[in-house]
Amino acid sequence: MREISSDITFEVPTGQVASVRVARSTRITVRCGAVWLTRSDDTADYWLEPGHTVRLRRGERLWIGAEGGRPAWVAFASPANVREQMVDAVTRAAARFGLHAGDGWRTI
Template structure:
């Protein structure tokens, strides 16, 4: 394996750690295929960027009185909790991507200590019968 090409050069990471974190931050990308003459509703669970691919896309937001006509490559930033409606403009299916930073789910980790505390209290303080 002496002649194998390296797949990743770690020397690229030896610079500024904040810049590295921004560059290599884990991201989640959701691909939506929009069928012509159908509207899709989506509630955004994390701040994201919506990007149109292939053709024009109609987008409307719950907190905005304006409609947006996104051309190919246009990006609109959507805040967490917003509801958006998307539709393809034309007779062909269109792809839309929603890109956000990966958000770790921490609710499960918060519940476990409470569950352990309840079990400990059940063992130490049994109910009087």
Template sequence: MDDAFQAASLTASQPTSQPTSQPAPQPAAHAVADATACFDDPLPAQSIHFAVPPMRTLTWRVNAPATLRVQVAQVWVTRARSPYDHWLQPGETLRLERGERIWLSTETALPARVSVTSAWQPPFAGVRRGMERLAAWLALLTLRRSREA
């Protein structure tokens, strides 16, 4: 940007009686916007789409932070640790936390379409996380025993 600014100021300080062979360079503001836009790309996500049968209740345990989105028909959502129930209309969303259990039902005559979207996790991510926890626990145990000795 500084080089473009200096080039523009040099061409502006030239006398106007001399014709220039090329137009003065303009700062490329869109190039900066394009460069920063690449960092705003969302991470890969995985979505599970399913239908809630009419007059039935489904339960779901959330394995990762997710967003529940209602596509068709009103859905009644009950959370395990919450004293509140949620009635979600089509297009509305509800943020869900990892480990949370929810119950979904609808009182309409048609099935309600729902999607649960979370960040994509590579295969065996849970196993890797468990192994990291085990390694940290063993390191802590070893540290405690070395202090005791």
């Protein structure tokens, strides 16, 4: 299992599943290829194409696999500025109360 705590891009090989633990709030963006994504605290699975982005919460675990018989590249990036960090903090606080009001948690 890999732990994500900084910006990183890596390849998801065909026929393998990458297990990742998110050390701090970040975003995953598909750069190349198609992937499926399962989150530890979510009942939905996600199928993502290049350019799709999902916000990830600190402490959650992910399982990522490449789709379509080809490897894929995914990038993890931390919030870049104070505004994004504030939005992420407010979103995390709202999630503790069960609120997910169009904040991007499920936006693809």
